[in-house]
Amino acid sequence: MTEVLDLVPIWTLILGLAVFFYVLLDGFDLGVGMLYGLAPDKRSRNAIMNSIAPVWDGNETWLVLGGLGLLAAFPTAFAVIIPAVYFPILVMLLALVFRGVAFEFRSHEAEEKGFWDRAFCYGSAVATFAQGVVLGAYVQGFPVRDGQFAGTSFAFLTPFSILTGVALMFGYGLLGAGWLILKTEGNIQAAARRQGRICLIGVVAAIAVVSIWTPVVSAAVAARWFTWPDIALFAPIPVLFGVIALGTWRSLGGKAEAVPFFGAIGLFLLAFAGMAISLYPMIVPHQLTLWQAASSPRTQAFLLVGTLFLLPVILTYSSWSYWVFRGKVRADVGYE
Template structure:
């Protein structure tokens, strides 16, 4: 018998990963704006993502819709628990999106739109990290999966720390993207900045990896289970390896490798997150099967997803292929 709940978890997990990957470097460019003062170089930074930035956010919408269709209890509970940071994130994304459209059309007020782009990017990234930290900490529910906490349970030192961690992660992704897509002084500045971001990211990964098992005995029991340790130990070892490779790639002047290696670090962090919480979709109490919608509902939604997801993938790949070249000062965006 086909496990529809498991299929939907895979779809949602892949959708969230693609969103974090694509919108991560997109948001990272706004986070990096304060490090670059030259107006023309800032124009180049925005032009590297101008054709694709709004399409990147399709995957966030897909993830939310899939969660509502396949796991409505999770949708209701998580939104109840994390209503404020999710609202703040959406407001920040609105400011950022408006800044994207208005910045190139303004003259005297362009510096204000630069600030909206910077703070929209930073705050949206920070809120995503806070949501991640609050989710890892766990969401208190009753036997029916109804949220039993208050509106401020998400606000803890750990969630604030993971908020900063996601900001650093997105900045590193944005840095790698700009190394790949730009030339001359802007590219050199990114080469100089990226090793610092990677070292900060490594420290953040290490701190989260140490704190999480200490605070959650069930997570510690999984990672240090003698029967599983052989299979799970490659994850932290690969984090060390890819951090070294990414820094080395910057020193050697490789253009694509720093971005690819940073994506690998993000994938490893995401893998560790899934390993720590599996099979709970509302940690620490509700599994994916307990929170699943009726099979008929899951099957109906799955048919639509199998039609739409390949279309979204195709136009996403096509847009990146069409706009694959580097962007230089003096280019009037993409032609």
């Protein structure tokens, strides 16, 4: 009977999808926000802003779903993770708010438009870096005692978390460049191709460092990747990562418009899969498994009913918005 009522795998899938969709969708518009600061003139900035104006705020739906899903389905993990990374999460949320305010105010305050343009760029960069710090701190793990976080307020701040913060800036920049290649033309697209190549170099370098760093400091991760038969099972992932990275590099230097963006998505998907392989079945690395941190089966079943109604709604309106606003953007038509 217990096996029949085991909803942990379903909630793990829902939470994983929410996190991945947030990273993918809000990732590209945060990347666009960072690249926005490099635009040379008003017309370019307007076109870049118009490329994300119809969809950027809806992308953050996935952040809310992921946070609430963690709280509801894995409350013990929530009680450990959130206090451990309280400060970078606070910085991230403030940066997202500041970025949202800048997005609106730049269209209504012509005299201060330069300030709000810079605010949009800096807010995007700070939010991205903070997310990367949270990721790095999470992968390293947290000290836990009696089901509670037992570390200090600044335990999250380590060389590894700073590395992942910078790495995520390159990753989101690559997604943003791919999006601009898909949505713009001319000089903006050409600049996005150059910026995408720089970001891709940063992504590959960061993944290489993390792939060496984590097995060295964690025997469990090393055993997962480098013992038989796991090494044969998981070896295709880094190989495929290299193939996609090479294909993305070539597409950035060519004329393909969709390949760079979908190549970046593929790299994120493989990195996400690699992290899941390294950590499963832990939800708090090195401390708590998914089952140890889960809420009661009745609670999960009750929440699952509402979630299964909500997910199709989110997917439908998100897909519809992207479909309606498909195609190239213009600087003189859009949010302005």
